[in-house]
Amino acid sequence: MMASSYNAKEEDGHHHPGSVGSGGPGGVKSKKPDNTAFKQQRLPAWQPILTAGTVLPAFFMIGLIFIPIGIGLFVTSNNIKEFEIDYTGVDMSSPCFNCSQNYSWNSTSSCSCSVPFTLDQAFESNVFMYYGLSNFYQNHRRYVKSRDDSQLNGDKSSLLNPSKECEPYRTSDKKQIAPCGAIANSLFNDTLELFYIHPNGSRFAINLVKTGIAWWTDKHVKFRNPAGGDGNLSIVFQDTSKPVNWRKPVYELDPNDPDNNGFINEDLIVWMRTAALPTFRKLYRIIQKKKDNMTPTLPPGDYILEVTYSILTINVTPDYPVRSFDGRKRVILSTISWMGGKNPFLGIAYITVGSVCFFLGVVLLFIHHKYGNRNNNADIPN
């Protein structure tokens, strides 16, 4: 047994170029390893040492940088004006209570409710109008995967043969659903309108811009209407069925604006970007600032939010029910800063971390000063 392993290794040895048996006739060639820095593990190296001496300035620096940033963030966030209206209609007293009930309305009449609210402060600059849903699991796995991106990208074959992932929202009435899947099917379809009540009692509808709410790349690249039909989407989509819960087919989402119709309807696109958390908000409309720059976009005063519940086709259920799963519906009016919407978290975090670093710096300085003198010399980085 030993002998066999012996031979094997002998042969092995001969594979190496330059490996010569210690006594072989050609044994002049040296097997001396190359004297390169890499092979000798002597590569030039930078050997930093983190000591109190080197880290101290860094801590102070972090403190000095972070605290102002944090304060800036905090102030910015505080300056953002945000107003939230819950129109779920849980309470009997709330104006939308009736509409949110199953039995209170029949399929023939639409249901709408008006929620009055008062803004104490003026909203300057562009005001963004979000709708918010709570306890709505857009990030549920079954939900997230229930879509067909190639269909949404205008792929003809996917249009007529959507992905299996769309089940059970893939076909209806023996026709393929476009857009298929649970996400599209549950498109948020409450219609929200905003009215300003002038102190003199008159009611002004506020112009809500419905474009510019989706990511540019989504709108222009990721979502595309299928080609053909000479721009007439109803022809393109003629062999498909509308999603079960929808009131109208996809090509009627915004009949007035061909650039916002079909798959490239921005409401649809926004909805299709599934939210990260079960409580989320999505951009609904933008209220653009007034041209004159003199009056605020939304002056303080009384407003009315008009919610129109859309009608479901056959099923006599309210269109966008959230109470079955303890959900909430909100409308949020918010201004935006360079850091996005109102969120004090970042500011607080920066201030905290900055102060902690500064504090640690002081403590370290103290320790360093008191105990570090003995091995001061050791702190010199190489």
Next chain:
Amino acid sequence: MHIYKPEQEPAVRSLGPENLLLKGATLKNTKKIYGVSVYTGMETKMALNYQGKSQKRSAVEKSINAFLCVYLCILISKAVVCTTLKYVWQSKEGQDEPWYNQKTQKEKDTFMYLKMFTDFLSFMVLFNFIIPVSMYVTVEMQKFFGSFFIKWDNDFFDPEIKEGALVNTSDLNEELGQVEYVFTDKTGTLTQNNMEFIECCIDGFQYRQRDVRSELDGFTVTDGPVHKLQPKAGVEKEELFLRALCLCHTVQVKEAGSEETLGDRLDGMLPKPEEERGFIASSPDEVALVKGAMKYGFTFLGLENKKMKIRNRQNDIEEYSLLHVLNFDPVRRRMSVIVQTRSGETLLFCKGADSSIFPRVRPEEVDRIRLHVERNATEGYRTLCVAYKQLTAEEYMVAETGLQDARLALQDREEKLMAMYNQLETGMSLIGATAVEDRLQEEAAETMEALQGAGMKIWVLTGDKMETAKSTCYACRLFQRGTELLELTVRTLEDGRSKREERLLELLRDYHKRAVQDAPPVRTGVVTRSWCGSQEYGFIIDGATLTLVMNPPRDADASLYRSLFLQICQNCTTVLCCRMAPLQKAQIVKMVKNSKGSPITLSIGDGANDVSMILEAHVGIGIKGKEGRQAVRNSDYAIPKLKHLKKLLLAHGHLYYVRIAHLVQYFFYKNLCFILPQFLYQFFCGYSQQPLYDAAYLTMYNICFTSLPILAYSLLEQHICIEILLDNATLYREIAKNAMLRWRPFLYWTLLGIFQGLMFFFGVRFLFSNPALQDNGQVFGNWSYGTIVFTVLVFTVTLKLALDTRHWTWLNHSAIWGSLAFYVFFSFFWGGIIWPFLKQQRLYFVFANMLSSVSAWLVIIILILLSLLPEILLMVLRKPRGPLSRQKKPGQSNVGGIPSSQSSARPLLMRTFSDESNTVILTDGCCHTSLLQASEGALLTGAVGWDHQSSLTSADLHPLRFNKTQQRFQLESHDSKSHKTAPSRHFLL
């Protein structure tokens, strides 16, 4: 044996162990021989000493497995928690199947428990990344590439044999940093097995060669004999002594060119001057003696037709017919030859250990020589005494017949021969003594001291006699002046006159009391040897006693004996085990290996007799010595010299261990903080197994984004630079006992991973309480969430590694910054294109949009910083550990600067005996092997080629050694061709 030839009387010859042809023998001087197989089967020496080569696994791998179990538990509990919570959550009205998220018919139909099970499995799949599968690949790569650094190391290159270190396995690199017990062979490992004739003493006068020692270990033979002897003793005595040296041996002359078996290889070599002859003997001592005689003018020319030829000082050839060789054996500890001069005188020359010669010579001669012998012995030389006796014709006739009878005896042949020898070797007159030095390996003492400084316990396992071994131990500074020796040998056992077993127990208890109970309680691994207050103990045991300890007569005592023995040994800095059979060496190693705490053992040896011990130990090191390649082939690592062990363990081993330990911990850590956010996300997505990260990120995380930096780290890191590691052996203790892979550091890393995972997830969670993060009011979705977490994650774990890196080579830089750059590049690329083969374009422009948001930037920065903050703090608050601070540490066991030389360590010493170093004789026990071992001993010193017809050389016994000699010889001759002008020649043996 009767040999029948036509027309001849049958001659009767004896067949003894010396006729045994052992494994691997090479034929010489003849084309073929006839052989009879004596025995085959499981009781041959080879089979008995063979040990199955088992897979060696390093302690690190065992730690990995333990950690893996923990992580497996974490994985399973995560999956169980999620599954349970999922069904709890679903039980609430409207949660399981809200109107917007209906199940398919198939899902609805699925049986409830099956669904639970599949849910459990889905969670397992979702969290499986916590098990670092890629770690195994990385560990293997690290080991494989890492082992090249040993092969490449120039410091391991030995210019003599023109070879560097050899790595036979890459699995055990890190084990080199964990060694607690070193088992070393003596001959050829601690010593060079290269005897040198130092001085002799003729008739009470000292003769010492005062020429400079040549570079090589042989003698430089200059033209003509050296006349440096002061004629102190009478010329007659002098010549008698030198003749005795020339005749009383079993050395063979190997003249260059005359080797037919070498054949073509030697063709074309220049005819060599006569002086350039090699001597072959099983015992290097004998060669040294013959060479020594040559130096003083008497050259042994060889044996032809039973005639020994000697050229004397007058350049005359003297011829002696060799009548008998009275073989060496370790009991007599001497050997003799009976020769007849031309004038018809019959002379008996005898050489042997002083203790065996002195009683057999006239007492008045002894005193003059005893002084020299003892002084030489104290200096660490192997001494031999030479005596002679003139035999009358009648005496010779008696001896002749007696010997012949004894040799032919079928029963008790050994005893009869012995009696005959004893009878012959009496009444001799002492002519002188010799001192031969078995030189220590280069830097043997320094190496041993460094290893001891590193907290390793050194066991010398040798087949040698106790005295010889002890002297070597002193010379290697394994035993020092202050070391208290605890002896447990046949001799001490017999002192008490009580039964051996009782005496053994008594001694064991006594030693145990002294070494274990009375010693201050010290924790292994933290013991500082240089803390001089405590008494150091050395322990000596021999093979026979060891057999008694291991297999006591009553089974009941076995564990008691063993545990006493082990405890004593564990408290001794050095243990010397002499007279070990090869398998006994392995037994010892096994015993220590399996003792409490399962310490890591390392065996180092150079000969075939060390193979079993090399195989048994956790790490086997072979020395590319003179005893063939057997040890090298069976070892895990082979180094040319003993001194290389120091760097192998202290530098390479240390670094490998630190690297791999860090690698392992880092892998577990990075996978934990990778998967923890995904786990936490389940609480926010209805336990629906929604992955937080995109599939590409999940796959690429371990493969592309975080693998290279740690690989570079684990190959190049030198947290302390090599020179300092070598200078401060105590640094080795810091990583002893698997220090970096114990539960404490594991817990630290795990907590760090959990902390960071929580940071990543909840930091982004709070940010996403308002998902409108862009300055145009647009909102981010779940993939943006995952991407932000993932970006923070990749940067944090990479920067964490950067913080740990102490040795930034350009490779580290490129790996770390390259990985990060690659991540950014990949993310852009992956999100920049509508991939036709993807069902969902989840990440389309997600990364780019993320980068367009100031808030995302700010949260990424602060989360990275916050995650690393505790690490930085700890690093600062801990003792500074830099290369420079190391230097300032008082080098307790600074062994670098001590000048290395054999003379510096010439300690007090017991008596040494020049006898065959490889002799292994067991006085009892090991009955199977005793015959063969005895034969080995006999063969080694005796009967080399006096029977020329049989044409067997002593090399039968150590074929590999012989082969090696041949090879070296050729190599040198080859060299000599290219340096024709070289005035002096080296004798290589």
